[in-house]
Amino acid sequence: MSNEAYDKDDFPHHVTSLGTYFFIFAALMVLTIITVAVAYQDFGAWNVPIAFGIATLKATVVVLFFMHVIHSPKITAAILVGSIVFVGILFLLTFSDYLTRLWPMS
Amino acid sequence: MSERAANAHPALRSHFEDMNQQHATGTLGMWFFLVTEILFFAPLFFTYALFRSGSLDPSFHAGFIAASHHQNIKLGLTNTIVLIASSLTVALGVYFAQTNKRKALVVMLVLTLLCGAAFLVIKGIEYNEHFVHHLFPGQNFHWDGAPELARGAHMFYILYFCMTGLHAFHMIIGIGIFLYILRRATRNDFSSEYYVPVEVSGLYWHFVDIVWIFLFPMLYLIDPASKH
Numbered sequence: 001m002s003n004e005a006y007d008k009d010d011f012p013h014h015v016t017s018l019g020t021y022f023f024i025f026a027a028l029m030v031l032t033i034i035t036v037a038v039a040y041q042d043f044g045a046w047n048v049p050i051a052f053g054i055a056t057l058k059a060t061v062v063v064l065f066f067m068h069v070i071h072s073p074k075i076t077a078a079i080l081v082g083s084i085v086f087v088g089i090l091f092l093l094t095f096s097d098y099l100t101r102l103w104p105m106s
Numbered sequence: 107m108s109e110r111a112a113n114a115h116p117a118l119r120s121h122f123e124d125m126n127q128q129h130a131t132g133t134l135g136m137w138f139f140l141v142t143e144i145l146f147f148a149p150l151f152f153t154y155a156l157f158r159s160g161s162l163d164p165s166f167h168a169g170f171i172a173a174s175h176h177q178n179i180k181l182g183l184t185n186t187i188v189l190i191a192s193s194l195t196v197a198l199g200v201y202f203a204q205t206n207k208r209k210a211l212v213v214m215l216v217l218t219l220l221c222g223a224a225f226l227v228i229k230g231i232e233y234n235e236h237f238v239h240h241l242f243p244g245q246n247f248h249w250d251g252a253p254e255l256a257r258g259a260h261m262f263y264i265l266y267f268c269m270t271g272l273h274a275f276h277m278i279i280g281i282g283i284f285l286y287i288l289r290r291a292t293r294n295d296f297s298s299e300y301y302v303p304v305e306v307s308g309l310y311w312h313f314v315d316i317v318w319i320f321l322f323p324m325l326y327l328i329d330p331a332s333k334h
Contacts, residue, residue: 039327051323083141
């Protein structure tokens with residue numbers, strides 16, 4: 001009986017090479033140094049998006065190679081991306097509530 | 107009764123067709139758990155964004171910057187490097203499990219545990235510094251900077267302890283999981299056919315690493331150049 005969730009010939013026996021793992025580690029180290037370096041520069045309003053962008057890039061690299069999503073069934077990526085989309089929707093709706101109230105704060 | 111083949115792998119559970127299906131199901135189940143973990147951490151990230159932006163109280167924007175100047179960037183950076191190194195050793199552990207190198211797998215698991223312990227020790231040193239300087243939120247929180255920034259600084263440290271505390275809690279759980287994996291690895295439970303426990307434990311460890319990748323710039327690197 002075939003099961004379409006995975007390909008028996010290909011999954012799960014993909015072995016990522018040691019070279020790939022060490023290259024990804026080196027890339028993460030470089031990105032960490034860049035994170036610290038750009039924090040000391042003044043990009044005005046862009047500092048936060050830059051820091052968040054680098055962190056997202058690092059997370060993506062970890063997910064794809066250390067967590068093997070690049071060699072996993074497509075449903076794995078679909079679940080992950082789907083959850084991030086839903087977190088985005090929750091953020092959007094909650095922000096639209098909080099930021100449109102008149103708060104008696106200060 | 108199941109029509110289990112006589113030559114089936116001893117680790118194959120009766121409700122799975124074959125080892126590949128068992129592996130695919132195990133990893134998919136772990137991904138579903140990690141998705142709930144994303145939702146578990148998301149409210150803290152939301153609260154952080156809401157307060158740091160100064161949308162509710164404009165003084166919080168400067169308050170967060172001033173509070174983050176009490177953070178030790180060197181220790182935070184060290185912990186980032188330690189954690190990424192531990193993610194590498196976990197990934198290499200999966201590689202050595204896949205290639206039937208039991209001794210190398212055990213070495214990688216031990217290195218992972220050492221990195222995890224080092225992370226928690228460094229975190230403890232940082233927490234101690236915050237306690238000594240009365241930066242732990244609550245009655246004894248004492249802000250010796252500009253008084254108008256005290257509320258924002260207090261909020262920063264509430265979020266700092268919630269976020270790093272929840273993260274450190276995950277690290278402690280992860281160390282427990284890897285002690286269990288290490289015990290099984292020394293018993294030679296894993297092979298190229300059956301390494302799904304190493305794989306899914308690794309997924310958890312990498313997830314905790316990713317959380318820290320985001321926390322590091324958020325909690326340590328808010329405009330460090332403006333520190334006088």
